[in-house]
Amino acid sequence: MADGERERLLRLVAAHVLEHGVTSLTLRGLAGAVGSNHRMLLYYFGSKEALVGEALRAVGDAWFPGFATAWAALERGEGPLRQDLQDVWSAIAAPGNAPFLRLFFEVFGQAARGDDRWAGVLGDIADWQRPAAARFTREGLAPAAARARATELVALWRGLQMTLLTTGDRTAVDGVQRQALDAFCARVG
Incomplete structure (x- = not known):
């Protein structure tokens, strides 16, 4: 279940950063945009930067x-x-x-x-x-x-x-x- 939720959040974050970029991105704002909270994102990914790095790889793998x-x-x-x-x-x-x-x-x-x-x-x-x-x-x-x-x-x-x-x-x-x-x-x- 946890892996499924992590992957779901990663897909949502990847779509969000592809559309909106990362320059003004905050963890709380990102969490709200994907229907989660910042603590869950930290739990699954450790940091905003680690999450964005994984999201970039996911964007590349899934969309390009x-x-x-x-x-x-x-x-x-x-x-x-x-x-x-x-x-x-x-x-x-x-x-x-x-x-x-x-x-x-x-x-x-x-x-x-x-x-x-x-x-x-x-x-x-x-x-x-x-x-x-x-x-x-x-x-x-x-x-x-x-x-x-x-x-x-x-x-x-x-x-x-x-x-x-x-x-x-x-x-x-x-x-x-x-x-x-x-x-x-x-x-x-």
């Missing part, structure tokens, strides 16, 4: 599964590197993912301010480099070089995601991404 699928395919190496990388970008930048990207950057900004309560979220964000580095190593790069190229790629994509969100110009952003990916793949191998 293409993210994980594309990253996993990149790591496995199911196709040519250039195509697998393009598939990841297409999954990230899909029009329906805009609410998740807005939430992602909102939380990323708070976590990057150095507040230790968000350290787990930063760890999740940093994990985007892992599948790319694993693939680049399999493509023949030394591990240190593969990690550096993965960092470069993720930084490029994050910048392009922000540009997409702020300009809404999908054609221009996709064009820049294609050109950058061509140059990137030429350097990787």
Whole structure:
């Protein structure tokens, strides 16, 4: 019963933060929005930050599964590197993912301010480099070089995601991404 209630609350919180964001979120306000109380949320999740971190993962898993699928395919190496990388970008930048990207950057900004309560979220964000580095190593790069190229790629994509969100110009952003990916793949191998 307790696991079922925890999962129910997590789904409700995930939907709430996707729609409303987290910047002005309070535990009491969140509890009221999902029909619970702050003590129950603390009981199940330990802290607001832990709850938001889990909610972000739940949002990604439930509403935007293409993210994980594309990253996993990149790591496995199911196709040519250039195509697998393009598939990841297409999954990230899909029009329906805009609410998740807005939430992602909102939380990323708070976590990057150095507040230790968000350290787990930063760890999740940093994990985007892992599948790319694993693939680049399999493509023949030394591990240190593969990690550096993965960092470069993720930084490029994050910048392009922000540009997409702020300009809404999908054609221009996709064009820049294609050109950058061509140059990137030429350097990787």
